[in-house]
Amino acid sequence: MVSIKDVAKHAGVAISTVSKVLNNYPNVSEKTKQKVNRAVEELNFVPNSVAAALSSKQSGRVALLIKLSDASQAVDEINMQYLAGAINQAVELNLDVITVFYSMIKNKSVEEVIRYLQSQSITGLIIFGMSKDDKVLHDLIATEMFKIVTVDAPLVNESTSCVWINQAKSQYEVAKKTVKENGCKSILYLAGKKNGYVTEERLKGIRKLAEDMKLPLLVRNGEFSELEARKLTFKYAKNKDAVVCASDLMAIGAMKALTEMDIFRPVCGFDGITLMGYAGKQMNTVRQNFSGIAAQAVNEMKRLLEGGQGKEIILNYELVRMKYMDIIC
Numbered sequence: 221m222v223s224i225k226d227v228a229k230h231a232g233v234a235i236s237t238v239s240k241v242l243n244n245y246p247n248v249s250e251k252t253k254q255k256v257n258r259a260v261e262e263l264n265f266v267p268n269s270v271a272a273a274l275s276s277k278q279s280g281r282v283a284l285l286i287k288l289s290d291a292s293q294a295v296d297e298i299n300m301q302y303l304a305g306a307i308n309q310a311v312e313l314n315l316d317v318i319t320v321f322y323s324m325i326k327n328k329s330v331e332e333v334i335r336y337l338q339s340q341s342i343t344g345l346i347i348f349g350m351s352k353d354d355k356v357l358h359d360l361i362a363t364e365m366f367k368i369v370t371v372d373a374p375l376v377n378e379s380t381s382c383v384w385i386n387q388a389k390s391q392y393e394v395a396k397k398t399v400k401e402n403g404c405k406s407i408l409y410l411a412g413k414k415n416g417y418v419t420e421e422r423l424k425g426i427r428k429l430a431e432d433m434k435l436p437l438l439v440r441n442g443e444f445s446e447l448e449a450r451k452l453t454f455k456y457a458k459n460k461d462a463v464v465c466a467s468d469l470m471a472i473g474a475m476k477a478l479t480e481m482d483i484f485r486p487v488c489g490f491d492g493i494t495l496m497g498y499a500g501k502q503m504n505t506v507r508q509n510f511s512g513i514a515a516q517a518v519n520e521m522k523r524l525l526e527g528g529q530g531k532e533i534i535l536n537y538e539l540v541r542m543k544y545m546d547i548i549c
Contacts (some may be wrong), residue, residue, distance in 0.1 A: 222263045222264065222265045223331055223332060223486060224238050224239065224242075224265075224334075224363070224365070224380075226263060226265070226497055227256065227259045227260055227263060227265050228259075229353075230259040230262065230263055230489075231255045231256045231258070231259035232255065233252060233255065233256060234362075235362065235363045235365075236362055236363055236364040236377075237252060237256065238256050238259075239363055239364045239365045240254040240364065240378070241253050241257065242256075242260075245378065248415065251428065258277075270345050275373070275512075277494075280316070280341055280342065280343030280344065280525070281316045281317070281318060281340065281341045281342050281343065281344075281520055282310065282315050282316065282317045282318075282342065282343070282344040282345070282346060282518075282525075283317070283318055283319070283320045283337065283340070283342045283344070283345050283346070284302075284303065284306050284307075284317055284318070284319050284320065284346050284348070285320050285321075285322060285345055285346065285347045285348065285357075286299050286319060286320070286321055286322065286348050286349070287321075287322040287348060287349035287350070287354075288305070288321060288322070288323070291486055294466075295464040297493050297494060297495070298491065298493065298510050299348065299349075300512070301510035301514070302348050302371070302510050302513070302514040303319065303509045303514070304511055304514075305510065305511030305512060305513065305514030305515040306346060306514040306515065306517065306518050308511075308515065309514070309515035309518040309519065310518050313518060313519070313522050315521070315522060317518075318340065318342075320340075322354070322503055323350075324336075325356060325375075326354070326356065327429075328356060328358040329356070329361065330356055330360050333356055333360055334360070334363070334365060337366065342366070343366060343367060343525065344366060344367040344368070344369075344371075344516075344521050344524065344525055345360075345366050345367070345368045345369075346368075346369045346371065346517045346518065347369070347370045347371065347394070348369075348371045348372070348514075349371070349372065350370055350372070350373040350375075350417070351373075351413065351415050351416050351417065352415040352416070353415050358375075360378050360422035361375055361377065362469070363365065364377060364378060364379040365379075366379065367379050367380075367384060367521060367524040367525050368380040368381075368384070368524075369381050369517045369521050369524070370382045370383070371383050371384060371513060371514070371517055371518050372384045372387075372417060372418050373417045374417060374532060376530045376531060376532055377530050378529050378530055379524065379530055380530040381520045381524060381530040381531050381532070381533060382532050382533065383513060383516050383517045383520060383533045383535065384418075384513070384533075384534065384535065385506075385508060385513075385534065385535050385536070385537045386534055386537075387417075387418050387421030387422050387424075387425065388421045388422065388424040388425035388428070389425060390425070390428045390490075390506045390537050390539075391421070391422040391424075391425030391426055391429075391466070391490065391506070392426070392428055393423035393499065393506075393539055394408070394464075394488050394490065394504050394505065394506045394539050395409075395425070395426055395429050395462075395464045395488060396429055396433070396485075396547075397488075397504055397539060398460055398462055398464065398486050398488040398504045399429070399433065399435070399486075401486070401504075402461070402462060402486040404461035404462040404486065405435065405461050406434070406435055406436040406438075406460045406461045406462070407426070407429075407430060407435055407436070407437050407438070407460060407461070407462050407463075407464055408436070408438050408440070408452075408453070408456050408457055408462070408463045408464070409423075409426045409437060409439045409440070409464045409465075409466075410440055410441075410442035410449050410452055410453075410463065410464070410465045410466060410470045410474065411423055411439055411440070411441050411442060411466050412441070412443065412444045412467060413443050413444055413464040414441055414443075414444065419466060420431055422466045422490065423439065426439075426464060436460075438456060438460060440452045440456065442465065442466070443471045443472075444466070444467045444469060444470060444471055445469070445470065445473070446469045446470060446473035446476075447473060448472035448473070449465060449469070449471070449472075449473030449474045449477075450473040450474065450476055450477040451477075451536075452474075453473070453474040453478060453481075454477050454478035454480075454481065457474070457477070457478060457481070457483070457485050458481070458483065458514065460485070461485065462485060462486045462487070462488075463478070463485050463486070463487045463488075464487075464488055465487065465488065465489050465490065466490050466499060466505075467489060467490050468489035468491045468492065468493045468495065468505055469489075469490070469493070469495070471487050471488060471489030471496070471503055471505070472489070472495060472496070473489050475487050477495075487503050488503055488504040489503055489504075489505040489506075490505060490506045491505065491506065491507070491508055492505050492506065492507030492538070492540060502541050503541070504539065504540070505539075505540060505541075506537050506538070506539060506540075507537060507538040507539075507540045509535075509536075509537075512535070513535055516533060516535060519521065520533060545548070
Protein backbone atom coordinates (compact mmCIF):
# COMPACT_ATOMS: atom_id res chain seq x y z
CA MET A 221 0.00 0.00 0.00
CA VAL A 222 1.41 3.36 -1.07
CA SER A 223 1.62 5.91 1.76
CA ILE A 224 1.99 9.68 1.81
CA LYS A 225 5.57 9.12 2.95
CA ASP A 226 6.24 7.20 -0.28
CA VAL A 227 4.81 10.07 -2.32
CA ALA A 228 6.98 12.60 -0.47
CA LYS A 229 10.12 10.53 -1.07
CA HIS A 230 9.29 10.01 -4.75
CA ALA A 231 8.66 13.74 -5.26
CA GLY A 232 11.69 14.80 -3.21
CA VAL A 233 9.66 16.95 -0.81
CA ALA A 234 8.53 16.84 2.83
CA ILE A 235 5.43 14.95 3.94
CA SER A 236 3.88 18.25 5.02
CA THR A 237 4.33 19.59 1.48
CA VAL A 238 2.45 16.63 0.01
CA SER A 239 -0.33 17.23 2.54
CA LYS A 240 -0.53 20.90 1.56
CA VAL A 241 -0.80 20.05 -2.14
CA LEU A 242 -3.48 17.41 -1.51
CA ASN A 243 -5.46 19.86 0.63
CA ASN A 244 -5.10 22.78 -1.81
CA TYR A 245 -3.18 25.04 0.55
CA PRO A 246 -2.16 28.44 -0.86
CA ASN A 247 1.48 29.57 -1.11
CA VAL A 248 2.68 26.34 -2.72
CA SER A 249 4.60 26.92 -5.95
CA GLU A 250 3.26 25.56 -9.20
CA LYS A 251 6.48 23.61 -9.72
CA THR A 252 6.08 21.86 -6.38
CA LYS A 253 2.44 21.07 -7.11
CA GLN A 254 3.43 19.48 -10.41
CA LYS A 255 6.13 17.34 -8.74
CA VAL A 256 3.72 16.09 -6.09
CA ASN A 257 0.86 15.44 -8.50
CA ARG A 258 3.21 13.59 -10.84
CA ALA A 259 4.37 11.39 -7.95
CA VAL A 260 0.75 10.72 -6.98
CA GLU A 261 -0.03 9.58 -10.53
CA GLU A 262 3.10 7.47 -10.93
CA LEU A 263 2.55 5.67 -7.62
CA ASN A 264 -1.24 5.40 -8.06
CA PHE A 265 -1.66 6.99 -4.65
CA VAL A 266 -5.23 7.44 -3.43
CA PRO A 267 -5.53 10.36 -0.98
CA ASN A 268 -6.93 9.26 2.36
CA SER A 269 -10.31 10.17 3.77
CA VAL A 270 -8.77 12.58 6.24
CA ALA A 271 -7.21 14.66 3.50
CA ALA A 272 -10.50 14.68 1.62
CA ALA A 273 -12.41 15.80 4.68
CA LEU A 274 -9.95 18.59 5.41
CA SER A 275 -9.95 19.71 1.79
CA SER A 276 -13.73 20.08 1.78
CA LYS A 277 -13.64 21.89 5.15
CA GLN A 278 -15.90 19.26 6.79
CA SER A 279 -15.67 18.93 10.56
CA GLY A 280 -14.98 15.34 11.53
CA ARG A 281 -14.31 13.52 14.77
CA VAL A 282 -11.86 15.04 17.23
CA ALA A 283 -9.61 12.96 19.49
CA LEU A 284 -8.67 14.16 22.98
CA LEU A 285 -5.19 12.72 23.49
CA ILE A 286 -4.41 12.38 27.20
CA LYS A 287 -1.03 11.47 28.67
CA LEU A 288 -1.65 9.85 32.04
CA SER A 289 1.00 10.08 34.74
CA ASP A 290 2.29 6.87 36.28
CA ALA A 291 3.82 8.78 39.20
CA SER A 292 0.74 9.71 41.20
CA GLN A 293 -3.03 9.54 41.01
CA ALA A 294 -3.22 13.07 42.41
CA VAL A 295 -2.39 14.73 39.10
CA ASP A 296 -5.31 12.90 37.46
CA GLU A 297 -7.42 15.78 38.80
CA ILE A 298 -5.94 17.99 36.08
CA ASN A 299 -6.73 15.48 33.33
CA MET A 300 -10.30 15.08 34.59
CA GLN A 301 -10.77 18.86 34.46
CA TYR A 302 -9.35 18.88 30.94
CA LEU A 303 -11.74 16.14 29.84
CA ALA A 304 -14.77 17.76 31.45
CA GLY A 305 -14.05 21.15 29.89
CA ALA A 306 -13.33 19.71 26.44
CA ILE A 307 -16.34 17.40 26.33
CA ASN A 308 -18.78 20.04 27.57
CA GLN A 309 -17.56 22.53 24.97
CA ALA A 310 -17.61 19.91 22.21
CA VAL A 311 -21.28 19.24 22.99
CA GLU A 312 -21.98 22.98 22.74
CA LEU A 313 -20.26 23.15 19.34
CA ASN A 314 -21.76 19.87 18.08
CA LEU A 315 -18.32 18.28 17.66
CA ASP A 316 -17.92 14.50 17.89
CA VAL A 317 -15.07 13.71 20.32
CA ILE A 318 -13.41 10.54 21.59
CA THR A 319 -10.65 9.99 24.14
CA VAL A 320 -7.33 8.42 23.14
CA PHE A 321 -4.52 7.67 25.60
CA TYR A 322 -0.91 8.29 24.66
CA SER A 323 0.10 4.79 25.81
CA MET A 324 -1.95 3.42 22.90
CA ILE A 325 0.24 5.08 20.26
CA LYS A 326 3.62 5.85 21.82
CA ASN A 327 5.34 2.79 20.33
CA LYS A 328 3.83 3.21 16.84
CA SER A 329 5.49 4.82 13.83
CA VAL A 330 3.93 8.01 12.49
CA GLU A 331 2.49 6.02 9.56
CA GLU A 332 0.86 3.58 11.99
CA VAL A 333 -0.55 6.45 14.04
CA ILE A 334 -1.99 8.06 10.91
CA ARG A 335 -3.66 4.80 9.91
CA TYR A 336 -5.04 4.35 13.42
CA LEU A 337 -6.51 7.86 13.49
CA GLN A 338 -7.96 7.39 10.01
CA SER A 339 -9.61 4.14 11.09
CA GLN A 340 -11.39 6.14 13.81
CA SER A 341 -12.47 8.84 11.29
CA ILE A 342 -10.46 11.42 13.21
CA THR A 343 -9.71 14.74 11.50
CA GLY A 344 -8.59 16.74 14.53
CA LEU A 345 -6.47 16.08 17.59
CA ILE A 346 -6.21 18.00 20.88
CA ILE A 347 -3.02 16.96 22.69
CA PHE A 348 -2.62 17.40 26.45
CA GLY A 349 0.73 17.01 28.22
CA MET A 350 3.08 16.70 25.26
CA SER A 351 6.85 16.85 25.91
CA LYS A 352 9.91 17.31 23.73
CA ASP A 353 10.55 13.56 23.90
CA ASP A 354 7.27 12.56 22.23
CA LYS A 355 8.81 12.01 18.80
CA VAL A 356 5.80 10.39 17.15
CA LEU A 357 3.63 13.41 18.05
CA HIS A 358 6.23 15.82 16.69
CA ASP A 359 6.37 13.79 13.46
CA LEU A 360 2.57 13.75 13.27
CA ILE A 361 2.36 17.52 13.68
CA ALA A 362 5.01 18.00 10.98
CA THR A 363 2.89 16.13 8.42
CA GLU A 364 0.10 18.71 8.79
CA MET A 365 -2.35 15.97 7.84
CA PHE A 366 -4.58 16.66 10.83
CA LYS A 367 -5.83 19.79 12.52
CA ILE A 368 -4.08 19.82 15.91
CA VAL A 369 -4.29 21.91 19.07
CA THR A 370 -1.61 21.38 21.70
CA VAL A 371 -2.12 22.33 25.33
CA ASP A 372 1.10 23.46 27.05
CA ALA A 373 3.34 22.82 24.03
CA PRO A 374 4.26 25.89 21.92
CA LEU A 375 4.06 24.25 18.49
CA VAL A 376 2.46 26.20 15.65
CA ASN A 377 2.17 25.66 11.91
CA GLU A 378 -0.61 26.18 9.36
CA SER A 379 -2.61 23.28 10.80
CA THR A 380 -1.54 23.45 14.45
CA SER A 381 -2.34 25.87 17.28
CA CYS A 382 -1.24 25.90 20.91
CA VAL A 383 -3.11 27.00 24.02
CA TRP A 384 -1.45 27.80 27.35
CA ILE A 385 -0.73 30.48 29.93
CA ASN A 386 2.42 32.57 30.09
CA GLN A 387 4.44 30.04 32.07
CA ALA A 388 7.56 32.15 32.60
CA LYS A 389 5.66 35.26 33.72
CA SER A 390 3.38 33.37 36.11
CA GLN A 391 6.32 31.52 37.69
CA TYR A 392 8.16 34.81 38.12
CA GLU A 393 5.18 36.47 39.76
CA VAL A 394 4.23 33.74 42.25
CA ALA A 395 7.87 33.30 43.33
CA LYS A 396 8.38 37.06 43.68
CA LYS A 397 5.24 37.35 45.81
CA THR A 398 6.47 34.59 48.12
CA VAL A 399 10.01 35.93 48.37
CA LYS A 400 8.94 39.52 49.07
CA GLU A 401 6.31 38.54 51.65
CA ASN A 402 8.93 36.64 53.64
CA GLY A 403 12.09 38.68 53.01
CA CYS A 404 13.90 35.68 51.51
CA LYS A 405 17.54 35.98 50.44
CA SER A 406 17.99 32.65 48.60
CA ILE A 407 15.82 30.11 46.75
CA LEU A 408 15.66 26.35 46.32
CA TYR A 409 13.74 25.75 43.09
CA LEU A 410 12.20 22.34 42.39
CA ALA A 411 11.68 22.11 38.62
CA GLY A 412 9.42 19.68 36.75
CA LYS A 413 10.21 17.00 34.22
CA LYS A 414 13.28 17.31 32.04
CA ASN A 415 12.49 18.09 28.39
CA GLY A 416 9.07 19.44 29.34
CA TYR A 417 7.88 22.62 27.63
CA VAL A 418 6.34 24.05 30.79
CA THR A 419 9.46 23.12 32.77
CA GLU A 420 11.63 25.07 30.35
CA GLU A 421 9.43 28.15 30.50
CA ARG A 422 9.02 28.11 34.28
CA LEU A 423 12.79 27.81 34.65
CA LYS A 424 13.13 30.98 32.58
CA GLY A 425 10.80 32.73 34.99
CA ILE A 426 12.59 31.74 38.19
CA ARG A 427 16.03 32.45 36.71
CA LYS A 428 14.92 35.92 35.67
CA LEU A 429 13.61 36.58 39.17
CA ALA A 430 16.88 35.42 40.74
CA GLU A 431 18.79 37.69 38.36
CA ASP A 432 16.52 40.70 38.91
CA MET A 433 16.57 40.38 42.71
CA LYS A 434 20.18 39.17 42.86
CA LEU A 435 19.23 36.04 44.81
CA PRO A 436 21.30 32.83 44.98
CA LEU A 437 19.32 30.11 43.20
CA LEU A 438 19.71 26.33 43.48
CA VAL A 439 17.75 24.34 40.87
CA ARG A 440 16.95 20.65 41.20
CA ASN A 441 14.57 18.47 39.17
CA GLY A 442 11.65 17.25 41.24
CA GLU A 443 9.98 15.52 38.26
CA PHE A 444 6.54 16.76 39.43
CA SER A 445 6.76 14.10 42.15
CA GLU A 446 5.69 14.65 45.77
CA LEU A 447 8.18 12.00 46.92
CA GLU A 448 11.11 13.47 44.97
CA ALA A 449 10.31 16.96 46.24
CA ARG A 450 10.30 15.63 49.79
CA LYS A 451 13.75 14.08 49.31
CA LEU A 452 15.21 17.22 47.77
CA THR A 453 13.78 19.41 50.53
CA PHE A 454 15.40 17.24 53.20
CA LYS A 455 18.70 17.52 51.35
CA TYR A 456 18.85 21.20 50.42
CA ALA A 457 16.21 23.34 52.20
CA LYS A 458 18.21 24.02 55.39
CA ASN A 459 20.59 26.25 53.46
CA LYS A 460 17.93 28.18 51.52
CA ASP A 461 15.31 30.71 52.63
CA ALA A 462 12.43 29.66 50.33
CA VAL A 463 11.30 26.58 48.43
CA VAL A 464 9.68 27.43 45.09
CA CYS A 465 8.05 24.46 43.35
CA ALA A 466 6.95 24.07 39.73
CA SER A 467 3.83 22.16 40.83
CA ASP A 468 1.47 22.02 43.79
CA LEU A 469 2.18 18.32 44.27
CA MET A 470 5.87 19.06 44.79
CA ALA A 471 4.96 21.96 47.09
CA ILE A 472 2.96 19.56 49.28
CA GLY A 473 5.94 17.16 49.40
CA ALA A 474 8.26 20.01 50.32
CA MET A 475 5.95 21.28 53.05
CA LYS A 476 5.64 17.81 54.58
CA ALA A 477 9.44 17.49 54.66
CA LEU A 478 9.85 20.88 56.31
CA THR A 479 7.29 19.91 58.97
CA GLU A 480 9.23 16.72 59.71
CA MET A 481 12.46 18.72 59.88
CA ASP A 482 10.73 21.14 62.25
CA ILE A 483 11.93 24.22 60.37
CA PHE A 484 9.99 26.95 58.60
CA ARG A 485 10.60 27.91 54.99
CA PRO A 486 7.97 29.63 52.83
CA VAL A 487 6.81 27.32 50.01
CA CYS A 488 4.88 28.13 46.85
CA GLY A 489 3.43 25.87 44.19
CA PHE A 490 1.96 25.99 40.71
CA ASP A 491 -1.38 24.89 39.17
CA GLY A 492 -4.02 25.38 41.88
CA ILE A 493 -5.10 21.76 42.34
CA THR A 494 -7.68 20.95 45.04
CA LEU A 495 -5.17 19.02 47.15
CA MET A 496 -3.33 22.27 47.81
CA GLY A 497 -6.16 23.31 50.11
CA TYR A 498 -5.67 20.22 52.27
CA ALA A 499 -1.93 20.71 52.78
CA GLY A 500 -2.46 22.19 56.22
CA LYS A 501 -0.68 25.46 55.39
CA GLN A 502 -1.52 28.45 53.26
CA MET A 503 0.72 28.52 50.19
CA ASN A 504 0.87 30.83 47.20
CA THR A 505 0.21 29.15 43.89
CA VAL A 506 -0.68 29.87 40.26
CA ARG A 507 -4.25 28.80 39.60
CA GLN A 508 -4.94 27.62 36.08
CA ASN A 509 -8.50 27.10 34.87
CA PHE A 510 -7.90 23.67 33.32
CA SER A 511 -11.52 23.21 32.29
CA GLY A 512 -11.50 26.63 30.63
CA ILE A 513 -8.19 25.91 28.90
CA ALA A 514 -9.62 22.70 27.42
CA ALA A 515 -12.78 24.51 26.32
CA GLN A 516 -10.66 27.13 24.56
CA ALA A 517 -8.70 24.33 22.86
CA VAL A 518 -12.00 22.93 21.51
CA ASN A 519 -13.02 26.38 20.27
CA GLU A 520 -9.69 26.65 18.49
CA MET A 521 -10.10 23.19 16.97
CA LYS A 522 -13.46 24.24 15.57
CA ARG A 523 -11.84 27.29 13.98
CA LEU A 524 -9.05 25.19 12.42
CA LEU A 525 -11.54 22.68 11.02
CA GLU A 526 -13.41 25.55 9.40
CA GLY A 527 -10.27 26.64 7.54
CA GLY A 528 -8.39 28.83 10.04
CA GLN A 529 -4.60 28.87 10.33
CA GLY A 530 -2.67 27.82 13.41
CA LYS A 531 -1.71 30.34 16.09
CA GLU A 532 -0.57 30.66 19.72
CA ILE A 533 -3.26 31.49 22.30
CA ILE A 534 -2.22 32.84 25.72
CA LEU A 535 -4.85 32.56 28.47
CA ASN A 536 -5.21 34.19 31.88
CA TYR A 537 -4.22 32.82 35.29
CA GLU A 538 -4.54 33.86 38.94
CA LEU A 539 -2.13 34.14 41.84
CA VAL A 540 -3.96 32.69 44.84
CA ARG A 541 -3.33 31.60 48.41
CA MET A 542 -5.35 28.41 48.72
CA LYS A 543 -7.09 27.53 51.98
CA TYR A 544 -9.21 24.60 53.12
CA MET A 545 -12.37 26.71 53.23
CA ASP A 546 -11.89 27.66 49.56
CA ILE A 547 -12.24 24.09 48.31
CA ILE A 548 -14.74 22.27 50.54
CA CYS A 549 -18.26 21.72 49.21
